[in-house]
Amino acid sequence: xxxxxSIKISIEHDGVTYRFTSDEHLAAFKRSPEKYLPxxxxxxxxAVAELGKRVDVDPLSYxxxxxxxxxxxxxxxxxxxxxxxPKADELIRKADSKWPELAK
Numbered sequence: 001x002x003x004x005x006s007i008k009i010s011i012e013h014d015g016v017t018y019r020f021t022s023d024e025h026l027a028a029f030k031r032s033p034e035k036y037l038p039x040x041x042x043x044x045x046x047a048v049a050e051l052g053k054r055v056d057v058d059p060l061s062y063x064x065x066x067x068x069x070x071x072x073x074x075x076x077x078x079x080x081x082x083x084x085x086p087k088a089d090e091l092i093r094k095a096d097s098k099w100p101e102l103a104k
Contacts, residue, residue: 002059016042038062038069040099045070046080049095054102055080063088 005019009026012018013033020026029036038057040048047055058074061081065088072081084091 002062013037035067036069038071040070040095041103042071043102044073044080045095046072046084046091048098048102049084049091052098052102065092 003021005021005025007019009021009023010017010019011026011029013029018029020029039045041054042057044055044057047053055073057071059071061072061074061079063070063072063081063085070084070088070092072079072084074081
């Protein structure tokens with residue numbers, strides 16, 4: 001479950017500051033950051049796949065699938081995670097193919 005981390009327990013990785021709730025979580029991240037990093041730079045996975053755009057996310061809207069973390073845009077009128085779930089495998093392929101260009 002996502003929790004708000006402490007500025008006192010943080011690390012910068014690839015220009016992004018990550019905050020943790022414990023020294024143990026920080027140590028786990030340091031050992032294997034790729035295991036914990038959200039896909040597509042932390043942008044909405046659905047938007048990367050379907051719109052080819054970077055869209056902000058709600059960090060409480062996420063899915064872990066095959067060991068990878070995906071995050072999604074959500075507001076009262078739109079929940080992209082609910083649109084992602086029924087065809088996640090197809091959308092992952094689309095997003096994976098679009099991400100290299102969007103990541104530039």
